[in-house]
């Protein structure tokens with residue numbers, strides 16, 4: 001499929017150098033319809049991630065790529081702190097009023113534990129920065145946002161799988177920053193319904209990496225999430241002789257906590273579908289109860305997997321003989337966080353197709369090629385494709401959700 005002759009749409013991706021941001025940029029660039037502008041303060045990211053994503057996009061260009069296609073493969077990268085309105089404004093000024101089509105706002109702090117110790121830091125960085133960003137967007141007539149939210153907004157949910165209509169009752173300051181940011185967006189869309197439109201994407205547990213092994217999750221310090229922790233154990237960066245599993249007496253099939261893991265590339269595709277749904281002819285807001293064009297969608301597979309299932313899948317992918325010990329429950333852990341993704345499937349055409357085996361294989365491919373994360377030098381990638389990718393929304397019959405086994409590590 002060839003690219004359209006329409007000019008590129010400029011889209012800002014905040015947190016573009018991070019784990020999810022880099023995969024979102026990859027998906028946007030793959031369409032050759034967007035000009036990506038990344039904003040990141042590199043608090044939890046390596047600038048090399050952006051070089052690697054751009055390399056993927058360049059390698060996929062056909063030999064006879066047009067000037068516009070070549071431009072779509074380059075990222076405008078701004079080192080900018082979103083808690084500093086002056087810095088945000090300086091970025092927008094470069095593109096002028098109306099110069100940015102929309103924003104995918106991914107940047108945030110995400111460590112649940114840290115948020116309980118440093119709540120003000122989290123409210124300033126996750127809520128304050130979102131308000132500043134929206135203010136500057138308004139000044140520059142940029143009024144479309146896709147927002148990175150999280151399943152933590154549900155706290156301990158009363159119904160599994162979790163529909164979007166579930167009351168929002170986050171337990172941690174981190175989770176509350178997501179609830180608050182959603183409220184800010186919804187209020188803004190209600191105040192100026194003809195101007196603003198926003199979609200909040202509530203991620204469940206993203207995992208894996210791009211299949212090339214060029215980009216992936218490169219946490220600073222000890223990984224806070226289960227899968228990267230297992231990858232670091234297998235590569236020898238975490239030298240614990242065993243994994244501590246917090247509790248095996250939860251009401252789940254094997255007693256350990258259950259989470260809904262989805263491949264990070266599938267998650268990234270959800271952002272493209274959400275951006276498509278912010279266009280003028282979109283119908284996703286037709287069912288909103290008020291004129292406010294705001295909606296939230298769960299992005300998950302709708303299939304829960306237990307800690308022990310994850311350990312077993314990583315053993316198969318890495319060949320590493322994980323030892324684990326069941327210790328007592330950890331305060332704040334929720335037994336089961338499995339999404340009901342039916343709304344996103346129906347309205348956005350979202351579907352997280354890739355299975356656990358693929359997530360673990362891709363994670364291990366990334367980790368083994370990059371034992372030191374982005375500080376590892378690796379040879380240039382082989383060209384991947386010659387045609388731009390178009391993700392058509394898919395409509396699938398919704399499979400019955402079987403409650404399968406649960407989490408150990410507190411996830412964002």
Ligand SMILES: NC(=O)c1ccc[n+]([C@@H]2O[C@H](COP(=O)([O-])OP(=O)(O)OC[C@H]3O[C@@H](n4cnc5c(N)ncnc54)[C@H](O)[C@@H]3O)[C@@H](O)[C@H]2O)c1
Pocket residue numbers: 014015016017018019020021039040041042043044045080081082083106107108109110125129148149150151203204205206225411412
């Ligand atoms: N990874 C998960 O498991 C998960 C789950 C649910 C939701 N989320 C949400 O997804 C988003 C991205 O998560 P991730 O895993 O990619 O994390 P990440 O830390 O890899 O990426 C976040 C990026 O934002 C940047 N950033 C943070 N504060 C900033 C600021 N003030 N100004 C500019 N840049 C800033 C960081 O440097 C980093 O590159 C976050 O909003 C997180 O809350 C993540």
